[in-house]
Amino acid sequence: MKRWGRNLLIALSGALAFFFLTVFIEERQVFLAPLVAAKDGPAPESDREALVEAVRAHNQRVMEAYARRDPSLVRATIAEEELAELVAADLQFLSAGGRTLRLELLGLEVGGVRRMGPARASLTVTEDWVHEYRDARSGAGLSPPQRSRERLTYHLAKTGGRWRVVGASARPGAEERRQ
């Protein structure tokens, strides 16, 4: 009985060791998933700054893309081609109407930052923009500049050691909800 118990113990220890060894060899990410999952949640301050900087850089590129009418300028700050296609579609739409758009970011307030694993994060910001339509040929203003305040959630991914924008979704702001 004692021998049987010892054998059972050895077999089970072997099974455990086999399990962890194989999981570690096959799926290191899965093995480390609980540790990675524990990092979900509010981002540390260093990440926060990097994420805000990535969004600022992206907005800067967007403004330049509209000013120069070159959608490829945003590619440096995005992780997926879809955003560049969106800018290109907008420029084409404006061009078809004989218009251009001047965009200017007046201010950016940072809201919540959330990490989703080591290479994914979302950042909620409130942006103050001024936009003005101009005639594509003469450059004359077609309407007075308009201010808008938008609450956006940016989704970012870390590629090549840098945070880049994957996409953004507009959210109803607090002020709009009160109206």
Next chain:
Amino acid sequence: MSALGLSLRNDQATAPVSGCAVPLVRRMACVVGRLAAGAAMRVGRALWSPECSVVLMVAGILYVGMLAVWGMRSPLEVVQNISRLFPFKALYALLLLNLVLCMVPRLPATLRRCGPARLPRDLGDLARYRTRGIVREIHEPFTLKALTRALRRRGYRVRLDADGRSLAAVRGRLAPLGDLAFHLAFLLILVGVFISASTRFSGDVVVTEGQTFWGEPGDYLAVQPRGDVSWRAPRLSFAVEKIGATFYQDELFFTELYAHVRYPADLAAGRTTVRLSQPLWLGGAMVTLVGYGFAPLYVLRGPDGRELDSAAVNLNVFPPGTEDSFRLPGLPHQVYVTVFPDPVLTDGVPRSRSNNLRSPVLSLRVYRHKVRVYEGVVPLGSSVSFDGLRLEFPELRRSGQVRVLRDPGAPWVFAGFLLGIGGLVFRLLWHRREVAGLVVAQGGTTVFHVGAEADLFRHLHWARVQRLLKRGGKGERS
């Protein structure tokens, strides 16, 4: 061998830098190889033993326990990934192998045990019965014939020898087949699990009233398992005619959720109602309605009023107040929609009193990239204008989330469970009971030696046999 030896020596001689390391590595490889071979042989030998089943079962429980602990910290997907890893597959394979290796050698003995009871020829034959007794005096009305009748009345198959000296009775003769069925059930379940793991397909698709689903793999929103599993998708098609839902006291509790469907979509040979608890079996798959929502139908018109596009968009806008968006095809406009099916204005903000469609309104925000070009609440049937375009919402259709599940391993698993339960019940209720008797003349008197055996409840069985014997003679247990 000598050539090999010479070759090794030559290697050592021509490799001055790694000359010492190479034999060491080879020796280590040899030792590891021997150890591995020894371990494999031990495992191979152990696989034939029932003790190995216990170890594998406990290892299985341990693995599942570890998964449960993992599940407390990690998302379900991570746990599912781990459960598909090699240790689990190895465990299942070893269990299957062990089961077969333990079953096959025992099969002839099990089948032999299903045979009729053997007539005892002498007292030595009765020695195999673990409960035995002696009826010292046989007198009327107790006779072997009377005992035979009594046993037959109780469902025993009784054999008497020609001169009426020995008797063998058995009840539940085929009970060992229950054991066999129970173990075969494990085999079926394991086979079913293997089939499921390699062929199971689950996909969710959102369909609106009036829409046809042709079963195209690309139309599924989410599929399990992930990756390219289009070959696993069942060939089916159906058209949804109507989707309906009723709620408990206008709260978010479904009292009924149904979809009237026509299938297959091109022939419309059948019509049925699909519910969560009432699936439709189609193309070897189970089609169930698992979710409810709204799909606004939009019409986009250009500056000249010409229709540019129209479609019903499946949005995640249920329960009321949930916002989702869609992009107008070929345009940079993103339309954010919130549906209020039973609207009421509270401080100028729309809310929904219930989930039922009663004069619904849509809260819209339209963005052209960074620029908000429209925001407002519009009743169904009206239109909004922005950037020279006109967007109309003439209709709000109900949509349903349909789950298509095809699992060819499920019938095997189901059959396995049925067989296992059947075998267990058969084994417990109709367990094998034997009674054997031999009349022996001892010292001028006739003594009846009796033995009894039962797979289960042996002492209860013996007590019953004793009661039976007491009616005709004096029984005592030895």
